[in-house]
Amino acid sequence: MDIKRAILWMIFIFSSFMVWSNWQMYNAPQQPVQANTTTPVQHNVPASVSDVVATNTTTAPSEKVVITTDVFKLTFDTLGAQLVHAELIKHYDTEDKTKATVLLDNEQFTYTVQSGLIAAVNVQKSYPKQDTPFTFVSSEKVLSGDTLDVVFRAESDGIELTRTYTLHKGNYRIDVKDDVKNISTESQSPSLYLQITRDNHEPAGGISMAPTYTGWAVYSDAERFQKVTFEEIDKNSAEYIKTASDGWISFIQHFFVTAWIPEQGKERSIQLRKAGKDVYAISTVEALGTLSPGQSTISKATLWVGPQDQKALAAIDPTLDLVVDYGWLTLIAKPMFKLMSWLYSWIGNWGWTIVVLTIIIKLLLYPLSAASYRSMAKMKNVSPRIQALREQYGDDRQKLNAAMMEMYRTEKINPLGGCLPILLQIPVFLTLYRVLLASVEMRGAPWLGWITDLSAADPYFILPLIMMATMFLQMKLNPTPPDPMQARIMMIMPLVFGAMMFMFPAGLVLYWVVNNILSIIQQWWITRSLNKAANDQILTHK
Template identity: 45%
Template sequence: MNDIRRSILWVIFGFALILLWDQWQVHNGRPATFFPSQAPVVAASGAASGGVPAATAAANGASAATASPAAGTVPAGQRTEVTTDVYKLTFDSNGGSLVGAQLLKYPEDSKNAKSQPIVLMQDTPSHQYLAQTGLAGGNLPSHLTPMALVTPERTLADGQKSMQVRFESEPVGGVKLVKTYTLTRGSYAIGVQHDVVNTGSAAVTPQLYQQFVRDGSKQAGSMFYSTFTGPAFYSEEGKYQKVEFSDVDKGKELKFQRNAPDGYVAMAQHYFTSAWLPPEGMARENYVRKVDHLYAAGQVFNLGSIAPGATKTFTSTLFVGPQDEKLMNATAPNLDLVKDYGWLTILARPLYWLLTFLHGFLHNWGWAIVGLVVLLKAAFYWLNHKAYASMAKMKAVNPKVQALRERYKEEPQKMQQEMMRIYREEKVNPLGGCLPILVQIPVFIALYWVLLSSVEMRGAPWILWVKDLSTPDPYFILPILMTASSLLQVWLNPTPPDPMQAKMMWIMPLMFSVMFFFFPAGLVLYWLTNNILSIAQQWFINKRLGVN
């Protein structure tokens, strides 16, 4: 029974790691490695079944999702750079599109605060990621239409709360489009207002589209750091739904809500995101498609009839920034879902809240992680107490069990009977240490996702040599200490009577510890702290029960 108990514990531990890796694969937008499944699909409806609705065709016949009729790129017009306290943005006069976005408060190298700001959007031969809008429903101004910049400001001056960047088109098909971006100090939410002016002699019924266009490249990273990159939609009916680039490539039916009266479209990647946030209650049609090497994800809105000489105004918000939950919650309802914790969101969100609460007092994310582990260990103290007490009792009776195995090694049935007798007499449950550990596994997995997904960890120092909790320990000190603590735990626990299992008890921690050399320092710090507290509790129980 002692051997069975240990085997079960190792199976539980191994299975937890497999679940982590499997869910990490899914989170990265790749098929599950160990438990692949085909997600149910929603049949496409209406014009969206072929990709972008046909009504989004631009004046030259190109679809609104394409960046050009052939090559997939819009010929560059005049580029204008605009700087605020948080942004350096680049606008193109063709369509008044946002073709570049640097986040000034987030360095490209998270370990070097003086490095160049991270580039979230750009339009270069090596990478394209753009935010476009325009009109559809006839020969109307689109993201391909040349527009004139009519505001002189290029920089948000000291003391200035906001600034505007306004583009105007010449009338196309009797319609003039005025696009105004409002940039606010300290904010990653950009106000976008479209004024559609009917300069013709007949009523028009245009549609307006908002979309993100980008290539399928993903952030560089190791096998543990490649994250999900791609479009995502939210609506009250469909909830949060991701779309994988690979499914678009394969021509699969994509699982997202095509028609909704609410919600947003986003383009997500690790730590950062962009999202179009239109007004609630206005019907929209969502779409995803690929033209040439570019993917487009967006929404189309019916503006209704506009009489000659009349103007229709459409306002929305463009979020371009970090996946900071507090920031996203303040911007729009449910935008924080872009920070995807997977199937353990119900546990991950309270853990994230507790982590940020501790950081508010400790002002250091490393110590906040340590404090969170202390609180979790306190919450599970009695469960762990039962598990460690069971292990201590097993260690105490281990000499008797060893003697029985030696005495009855030729009589397995008799040996099992005598072992059960000893367990009854000593009031030992060989499986007593399993359930408490099993209960805690979902909490551990949820915390894993919290630490791995939180942009707050990016560039956050702890002490001395640990300058960035989101990257591996540069000197591998934390992984080495974690490995040593795992081996100390093995030493504290009872030794299996079987020599082969006894060897495996020492080998398995070494094998699993290899992964921690590649994990972010914040995750290793969590596990090391957990091990140290577990060792202290195990040692205290062993001492109290007189077990050596």
């Protein structure tokens, strides 16, 4: 058995998986956009606050309205009734855990949410939109019950718009209702736009070895989930559905998402564009029909500004949890997360959930790993005979290999059996890696003692050191390679993997440590049983 070659293959396979996983994150294939046979009505959608102000000679009045709930601290600007700042009270800031996560802002960076009314490009009307002064007409600014209505009103060019943001206790969902009334003496045909504006800054707290997706995403039943990057917008190569009557638009970053979910069943156009220097916007535009004088219409939408909570997102729309990006491992990562969520509902701690998950996986793979450990135990027992064959045949590799293969067949030994336990771990390891990296439920989740965040690296490197120690112990239980070079490589292997674990999430290292401990117990038991059986057989013959 060429142990050196087997180890090199294992390292190559593991590294290839990691490179492929990260490459997929940045190069997920986009589905082709089908040609649209209808031409949507063209509108001039405002790009951002800075663009609107730049085109006006006077500065419109602006007042900031701060609204607080048990999960939010939101700031609305009366200029356009925009949402310009959002602090997620229950989620800590990556760089300063004493502060709350700031998801939306228009001062330190640009990431805001707007909506408004516009006319067709050939109609000279300026309806209430994000550069229109609104009046804050509700009174309560602190959520005291289950819901809180935040109401703004504006009039412009014969249209009165009353916008109501409804906030919910314990939820990042915001229901948005636009009540549009024609207060002029002529018919009006406004359209409603919903928009997310953001610059291209990278969110803080990323892992260099584990890049996550930061960019736009559009969903429709026709084209499913489509990602669009900043680079694709810059190059005018973005491919996404342009009209739909279902789905949603969003901006995704690690652990968090902002999404507009318009009322389903209404035809709308979708646009992604560069809105200024390093500023981009995504919007939907929906025609509200023709309003006669005095006539009103209501449009409803849902806005999500918060964590990628899969259960809560799916409650809004069954497809919205697609923003939790597991990459090409989605097919097995989603069932794994569902199993972990079920276990967590009973255990109440994500660290112990990982421990129990590891035990379950170990039990499922027991037959395969047991066969491998039996083969390794037999290999250790015949090591003196292998050494004797080496001395017998010297440099005649052909005869030596033939004699060793004959011995393996006689003793029913698989010479590559020692590779199987690690190879079996790789797909599980990579899937758990994606789950830990993409699931906000793991962010800030403690295990015990010094492990206060399973999604971050062990701050004191205790788990990686334990992992290295358990790997060394496993090596001691394995047969020692007769070749000194191969023996040295086997001893270096725990150092290589252990060094990698210094930078990986603690939850992932916890899985590997528990798996190693279970493997040591299993390997020791199988070796003991085989040796006992062999001794009993010798005593019987005597």
